[in-house]
Amino acid sequence: MGRFWTRKTVLLAVGVVAALTIVLVVTLDLGGGTDDGPAGSGGSPTSSTPSHTPRPAGPDEAGPAPSTIPAVQKWRPEIGKGWKPDRDRSRVVADSQGPAVDEARLLARELGLKASSGPARDGDVELVVDPEASGMRESYQLASRAGRVTITAPDDAGVFYGTRTLLQSVRAQGRVSEGLVRDRPDRPQRGFMLDIARKHFSADWIADRIREMGDLKLNQLQLHLSDDQAFRVQSTRHPEVVSDPHLTKKQVRDLIRLASSRHITVVPEIDSPGHLGAVLKAHPDLQLRDTAGRATPGAIDIANPKAARLVDSLLDEYADLFPGPYWHLGGDEYQALTRSNPGASYPGLAQAARQRHGAGATVQDLATAWLNDRAKTVRAHDKTPQVWNDGMHRGGVVKPQRDRQVTYWTGTEYGARQPEEYLREGWKVVNLNDKYLYYVLGEPNQFTYPTGEAIYREWTPAVLRGSKAVPKSLSGPDRVLGGRFAVWCDLKDAQTPEQVARGIRLPLMATAQKLWDPGTPKRDWADFRALADKVE
Structure with a gap:
């Protein structure tokens, strides 16, 4: 500042x-x-x-x-x-x-x-x-x-x-x-993301986090509703996909009402075309399989028109339940694209890509078209789509539609690129840097629990990947819209909900500080920690 x-x-x-x-x-x-x-x-x-x-x-x-x-x-x-x-x-x-x-x-x-x-x-x-x-x-x-x-x-x-x-x-x-x-805040999107699919969190626990967020002037709560492990919200159209325990629609409405009273928008996420394992357990006919007949974990067969109808039905059902202006479509880690030759491993996908998008189209184009179609579904409900950055591929015959925002978390997954590339292409980006803002239960895959001190001292919205900031010309509030601190529950039993709440307390406070004002704080870290105990 x-x-x-x-x-x-x-x-x-x-x-x-x-x-x-x-x-x-x-x-x-x-x-x-x-x-x-x-x-x-x-x-x-x-x-x-x-x-x-x-x-x-x-x-x-x-x-x-x-x-x-x-x-x-x-x-x-x-x-x-x-x-x-x-x-x-x-x-x-x-x-x-x-x-x-x-x-x-x-x-x-x-x-x-x-x-x-x-x-x-x-x-x-x-x-x-x-x-x-x-x-x-x-x-x-x-x-x-x-x-x-x-x-x-x-x-x-x-x-x-x-x-x-x-x-x-x-x-x-x-x-x-x-x-x-x-x-005034420096960034318009200031949030917290919670994976309720891999680990169930009670409505009361989520309500407590909403109250904390309000006091910290955070304004977005992203809920990751479904993944390979579970689907955690009541469905009237497709009750067969819902896991126990789960949130009822009444509980969701109550949480949204509480969030609204704190000026917090709830952003739902149903991830696709990957991370759909819980849905596929109830619809095995839509499971993507390779040439050897092996199921590809979490991946839906995007060549099958029934797959699109099922996911769109869920998106339509929840559009009124979540009245906010954003919808997260996922798009990350579609395992078909991680094969050395996706077309050879999944000839059905390759054939569908050529039939729908021309002779030069590939499986990547089919995946891009899938997200374009899901974006069209939520835009019909006046939602702005958001997607993970590794679902936004370079090149290809089919291009991502422009009316979406990119949540940047990684530069290492298949399809991921350096953050500058997205920004120079004109995409609006939300920062979920996995080095500072990913609290992954059990610390798998070389993740470590982030500390509030590191966020407070080192991170800003411009630090999108690793510890290096993107150029100032690309990192203003009109380009990098803000950020979210994320809890992922990969090893769900590694911590209890109470331990999660304690573990994220200071990192969430530090994130709130740096989203409101990315400048170097006047307080040192020890004084910030002492203040944290006083303001709660």
Whole structure:
């Protein structure tokens, strides 16, 4: 982030001698630069709080910035004692018919205060949605002045994030200092991905993660619903594919409702044409087999029209259950493409490719066309498709359709390429770098559990593969849209759900910090860890 604030002049009255008022002019250097520097413009933010535990300000002092995760982008301190909740006097005020009423009720519950329709008075927190307010949808301004806090934003999402800043600051410092916060995220997609296919997680466990995500200003939860091991959501069209235990549709709706209250979009994923083993157990006639008759693990026969009808039926069924704007189609690790000569190993696929796409088409083209067709299915429900990067192949007769986003996780799988190649081709990319953001249970295949410290010190949205960032010209928020911290359950019994929750706590916090502000944090890692204990 850029450096945001110009030098401020503060007049401090220091005494009266022989009826003469002596005024001491004190200049505070708060970092230089301007108040409207763009997020992600380079350099280190001046807004993060110091690395020591800040003390409350006195009535004639400027207090510390709010202590929050992620840290606020811009902070201008002012003279005064700030605001702290008074259970006998303070209220959370919002228009009872306005868009911020739910945020007001939630914050009031969390602080032990009353919610009110106003008008606001001294001691209150007032939430205001002002469509004319400057800034992006998720931006907000928090003003703490004269014993009152006002949070203003162009959308209720921004208001919600302002309440998270206030709540964490009260938890960590007991108050909000006198001053002005102007805050906004650097990246529009900030998320957590959970593999509920290989390992069942209860609805209550997922709900707890949603609450954590909301406090960290994360806004996407990707749920990997199905894989070779299990299919974990109730289906009325195809109950034969569903595994036990699983989430009922009612439980999913309740989770989506909770996520919506925290301004989190739930992104469902039904991976295909690979990772469909659970579905294929119920539909063995659609299992892909090689020339020797051996089943190819997890792979559906994409030459068989029944395969497309089955998967599209599932996509159509869940489109209304998941009302968000994104749908993840998978596309990774289709094992037919890993053979040295896919056409020879799977002559049926090769023949279908030539019949449908011309004499020069190959099995790769058939796989690309499969994802294009599934993308068309979800676009009919007004969803933006997302796919894993190794499902986006170089060359070929059939090209990936443009209206999709690429979730980049690997540069080593078949079909995977360097991240710069996708970016130079104009694709919008979401970062799921498997070195930093993959928490794979049991640590198979040379994976190791990522640490929050490594993410905090080394990773940014521009670090898409390994530890090297892509060029700045390719890594802006319009190109790399954000990232997600992912839990994969390859060895599902390696950890209990409680152990997973503890293991991902600090990595998820560090990810939230670097997605909100990719700049070098002001706090050192030890201080960040200490703050984590205070803000929860």
